[in-house]
Amino acid sequence: QEISSLWIFGFLLIRSTAWTLGLENFPTKFVVANRNDPGPITLTCDAKPEGNVTWRFEGEEVEEGDTRGSTLILSEVDAPVLGEYSCWNGHRRLSSTYLLLEDEDEVKIDSLLSCRATSYDCNFHCRWNNVEFTTVRLGLGRNCTEGEKSCQWITESCPIVPDCGFNFTIPHSLSPYEEESTMLELTAEAIRNLSVLRRTKRFYLRDIVKPDSPQIVGYQEQEQHLKVTIEPPSSWSRPHSFFVLEHEIEYVLKDNGKTGRSSSSLIPKRISKLRVRSRDPFVVSAWSHWTMRITSTSPTLFLSLYSHIYYLCVPLAINLLHCVYFVLWKLYNMSC
The missing domain is CATH 2.60.40.10 (Immunoglobulins)
Known part of the structure; x- marks a missing residue:
């Protein structure tokens, strides 16, 4: 009885750890669902081969969901159905998509992200202060705010070491000799478990200047x-x-x-x-x-x-x- 209980506890611990650390980096392709949105979620296979396309969730063939050609439609989104979905043509894996959940934490961006410039030169530094997340990425510009593919993300991961923090160096193209007229837009995306938190911070470079010691x-x-x-x-x-x-x-x-x-x-x-x-x-x-x-x-x-x-x-x-x-x-x- 005791050995059985220990085995079950160990299994649950390993599974919990795998869940928590399941994403050490941002997936190449992912879809974010909103728990409060009753609409269905559509996943699309990147390839369109001849023949049937089947879908697998975490390696197991999907039984629930509406398959239409190379797309999979999920009507309900909650924790049990979050994770990696892959599309297959026979034994050939075509592509994969992670289904993640929008993080509903209402925490303010200023408590999560602090930025500082030691000069007016070509970069500034930021630190992500919440250690609950396993991977964080920052993108500078309106294209990142609007989630466009042209955004050049800078990603940091901290999957194992506790309290290691996330430190970023962000390049910018502002001229140090011209007065700023437009705020910088810095978008942050962070993953914990299988949920994504997204925030945007707006500021002038001059507002974060803090020289090093003379x-x-x-x-x-x-x-x-x-x-x-x-x-x-x-x-x-x-x-x-x-x-x-x-x-x-x-x-x-x-x-x-x-x-x-x-x-x-x-x-x-x-x-x-x-x-x-x-x-x-x-x-x-x-x-x-x-x-x-x-x-x-x-x-x-x-x-x-x-x-x-x-x-x-x-x-x-x-x-x-x-x-x-x-x-x-x-x-x-x-x-x-």
Whole structure:
């Protein structure tokens, strides 16, 4: 009795897993049915051979349904009849079509899909945030919104690893030098079990711009201030004279531990910590993430070290370790 129960449980578990992970990628051909639509569903065989055409569902010959030549008409659509239908001419498989169900989840697209552009260059990045789905695809343009065959889908799958997420890089053809007048249309389709969720997200590229963290590359001592030299991240659009970034410096005063911020490159001289972030001032974009916080009991010395290593060592990466030793020795002698 116990062995029999375990066998049945194992069989059901395997079947459940196969159902859940049945589609690791989008089928080449599929039809989506709506549970609330009482109308019949018609499946069409791609080939029209001489002789009879028979239909199989998950490998078994279809007994229910109305067969008319190379088409199969299903009057009722529910979970038991979802899956792969194939048409045959004798022992020759002609084509197959998956019958899927429209996902009725009313979740908003903004909670499912988040997008970000690190510059105005030729692509942006999106992440699908719901891990219940096994495969997701994104398509940019009106042709994808309307489901045309010309849509160039970008597909990601995550069938086994839990919480692996879906990350996309979406190319676009917008000119970085022209003002946007039309919103981008990004269509998402996602499969879980044998149901398809479809949503469209509309936005301007400028609304999702968020630069990467900038680089602190040097400083210049003045009477009561430090002038910090900040450069845009390497991923930011060029030329930097045209694609200007504004920077914000956050610092901690060494004397009293108070925190201050500066939108200019000048900060008080006696500080113990600082970090920087950037944004596009013309579209008031989102701020970048803060840089790593620079901490030192001698911030001017630390910034000098940072500057020397950046300008001297990085171009000589083949001798990077020797270069760092040289800079440390040089700054040690300067501070004595």
